[in-house]
Amino acid sequence: MDELPVIDLSSADVAEVGKKLYEAASTLGFFFVDGSGFTQEEVDSMFKLGEEFFARPMDEKSKYPITNNRGYSAFNQEALDVDDGKKKGDPKEIFNFGPFEQSANPDRQPLPPVFDEARPAMAEFTAKCHAVANRLLEALGTALELEPGWFASRHELERPSGSTLRILHYPAMTDVEGPADEIRAGAHTDYGAVTLLFQREGQAGLEVQSPVTKEWIRVPAPGSRAAGRSAPIVVNIADQLSFWSGGVLRSAYHRVRFPAAAQRTGKDRYSMAYFCHPADEVRLEKMPSAIIAREEGGVSWEEDGKGRNEDIRRTVVDGRVLTAGEHLARRIALSYY
Numbered sequence: 001m002d003e004l005p006v007i008d009l010s011s012a013d014v015a016e017v018g019k020k021l022y023e024a025a026s027t028l029g030f031f032f033v034d035g036s037g038f039t040q041e042e043v044d045s046m047f048k049l050g051e052e053f054f055a056r057p058m059d060e061k062s063k064y065p066i067t068n069n070r071g072y073s074a075f076n077q078e079a080l081d082v083d084d085g086k087k088k089g090d091p092k093e094i095f096n097f098g099p100f101e102q103s104a105n106p107d108r109q110p111l112p113p114v115f116d117e118a119r120p121a122m123a124e125f126t127a128k129c130h131a132v133a134n135r136l137l138e139a140l141g142t143a144l145e146l147e148p149g150w151f152a153s154r155h156e157l158e159r160p161s162g163s164t165l166r167i168l169h170y171p172a173m174t175d176v177e178g179p180a181d182e183i184r185a186g187a188h189t190d191y192g193a194v195t196l197l198f199q200r201e202g203q204a205g206l207e208v209q210s211p212v213t214k215e216w217i218r219v220p221a222p223g224s225r226a227a228g229r230s231a232p233i234v235v236n237i238a239d240q241l242s243f244w245s246g247g248v249l250r251s252a253y254h255r256v257r258f259p260a261a262a263q264r265t266g267k268d269r270y271s272m273a274y275f276c277h278p279a280d281e282v283r284l285e286k287m288p289s290a291i292i293a294r295e296e297g298g299v300s301w302e303e304d305g306k307g308r309n310e311d312i313r314r315t316v317v318d319g320r321v322l323t324a325g326e327h328l329a330r331r332i333a334l335s336y337y
């Protein structure tokens with residue numbers, strides 16, 4: 001983890017945690033958090049559900065096709081990289097869960113039996129992810145000198161939002177022919193405010209692009225560092241924080257790549273993401289932060305994204321400021337086949 005900082009969220013010194021979060025969020029936009037409150041058992045039990053589901057026959061899985069960003073997306077169906085024009089989806093399969101909180105999700109999502117039976121545990125896990133994301137955002141808010149509650153009041157779990165739990169499966173592929181086959185999830189930024197990414201120990205593959213050198217940096221997949229604690233969780237800053245901060249906080253480009261040699265070992269990779277989004281109606285406007293106002297003018301997100309699809313960086317269309325819900329809809333429309 002040499003290049004990515006590990007920030008301990010259990011520290012009582014929230015101002016210090018906030019400073020570290022700000023430093024990490026405004027440079028690479030990718031870091032680890034430890035001390036989130038998750039135990040390894042909790043995380044493992046979610047992965048186990050995912051393994052059981054993905055092992056089911058295709059005709060069963062495809063009874064829950066992804067619609068409105070919820071449900072099952074099969075091999076080659078989602079292309080996260082909207083810039084490479086390859087018109088071919090990523091070789092991975094995923095299942096997306098919309099909010100379990102009933103008021104945020106009035107039309108209860110149909111789930112296959114393995115997940116349906118685990119609804120209460122999954123709801124609890126999701127609520128915990130949301131709480132961790134909110135804790136992190138509030139700590140970041142102290143470094144940005146925002147009034148307390150600025151982030152929390154935009155991320156209430158009860159309000160309809162794009163917040164999504166996603167379980168991913170990258171089956172081993174032994175017929176890797178060239179570098180293009182090594183990419184298992186294309187380069188992209190995430191669409192919400194912040195993403196928590198759970199990995200399994202030893203199942204690396206995630207890479208983040210340095211906004212300065214454009215180099216791809218490998219993100220390791222470490223195990224638990226202390227008894228009773230889950231392995232450190234990867235956190236990445238996503239589009240909404242970049243919009244709110246005029247690009248000072250970095251929505252980081254990342255991808256999943258398995259070198260051919262690693263693929264030939266025949267091992268599958270599993271990961272799990274919690275995409276924390278603000279409420280759908282929140283607008284893509286600047287946050288009232290003097291710190292941001294002072295820092296603006298450095299390397300902008302727009303510059304970062306030069307040569308890449310500009311449409312996904314728009315905050316205003318036809319003279320109207322977009323909302324978080326509209327941004328999500330625009331990004332989804334570009335990503336599925």
Ligand SMILES: O=C(O)CCC(=O)C(=O)O
Binds near residue numbers: 168271
């Ligand atoms: O599987 C991973 O490690 C990353 C997945 C990802 O970036 C995504 O689904 O947005």
Ligand SMILES: [Fe+2]
Binds near residue numbers: 188189190
């Ligand atoms: Fe992502």
